[in-house]
Amino acid sequence: MKLFMVGASPYARKVRAVAVTLGIADRIELVIANPHERPPELVRHNPLSKVPTLVADDGTAIIDSLSICEYLAELVEGQSVIPFTPGEERRQILFRHDLAHGIMDCAVIRRVESLKAQEPDRADWMARQVATIGRVLDWFETSDRLDGPMTLDRLTLAAALGFLDFRFPDDGWREGRPRLADWYAEAAKLPALAETEPFA
Numbered sequence: 146m147k148l149f150m151v152g153a154s155p156y157a158r159k160v161r162a163v164a165v166t167l168g169i170a171d172r173i174e175l176v177i178a179n180p181h182e183r184p185p186e187l188v189r190h191n192p193l194s195k196v197p198t199l200v201a202d203d204g205t206a207i208i209d210s211l212s213i214c215e216y217l218a219e220l221v222e223g224q225s226v227i228p229f230t231p232g233e234e235r236r237q238i239l240f241r242h243d244l245a246h247g248i249m250d251c252a253v254i255r256r257v258e259s260l261k262a263q264e265p266d267r268a269d270w271m272a273r274q275v276a277t278i279g280r281v282l283d284w285f286e287t288s289d290r291l292d293g294p295m296t297l298d299r300l301t302l303a304a305a306l307g308f309l310d311f312r313f314p315d316d317g318w319r320e321g322r323p324r325l326a327d328w329y330a331e332a333a334k335l336p337a338l339a340e341t342e343p344f345a
């Protein structure tokens with residue numbers, strides 16, 4: 146399999162963290178492709194020109210990080226990253242995944258906006274992202290499901306927090322959130338996170 150990615154993408158990191166957790170990272174060849182440059186080898190598989198994009202061994206493309214994570218999980222019998230059986234447990238994991246994934250969305254918007262010239266409308270838009278990220282972090286701080294096995298939701302949360310540290314190291318998201326800070330300090334030591342640190 147080939148994974149088109151960039152080193153800074155939190156979405157790609159989520160996929161890689163899942164692959165490490167599933168024990169199949171060695172089956173994935175990493176291909177660095179800047180989606181903003183619309184590289185033909187990426188666009189051929191994914192006309193959206195977004196990373197991550199996975200190309201399976203039979204040439205099938207799987208796009209969007211959640212679909213890729215589910216595909217990878219399908220390859221491993223008895224996996225426990227994401228339950229496939231419809232029901233409460235799957236809904237809860239996907240709910241927390243979607244919240245953590247939302248942190249990524251807001252942080253990526255903020256990063257892109259921060260590279261542009263400052264204008265009042267833009268400052269408002271960025272402040273909204275910061276506020277949304279803060280609300281979701283507060284939600285996780287008080288969640289009674291913070292601790293537990295590294296299922297998709299927790300892997301996504303850890304990748305999102307890693308992206309905040311990578312792009313906004315002065316934000317101080319740990320302040321007032323001691324549970325989340327302690328949880329992340331432990332999560333970051335796991336191979337899934339330690340082996341997939343972001344790079345520019």
Ligand SMILES: N[C@@H](CCC(=O)N[C@@H](CS)C(=O)NCC(=O)O)C(=O)O
Pocket residue numbers: 153154155156180181193194195196197208209210211253
């Ligand atoms: N919802 C997608 C988001 C992927 C995404 O937006 N990736 C960024 C890189 S971090 C990208 O490819 N941007 C290029 C573009 O939007 O043109 C996922 O979860 O995989």
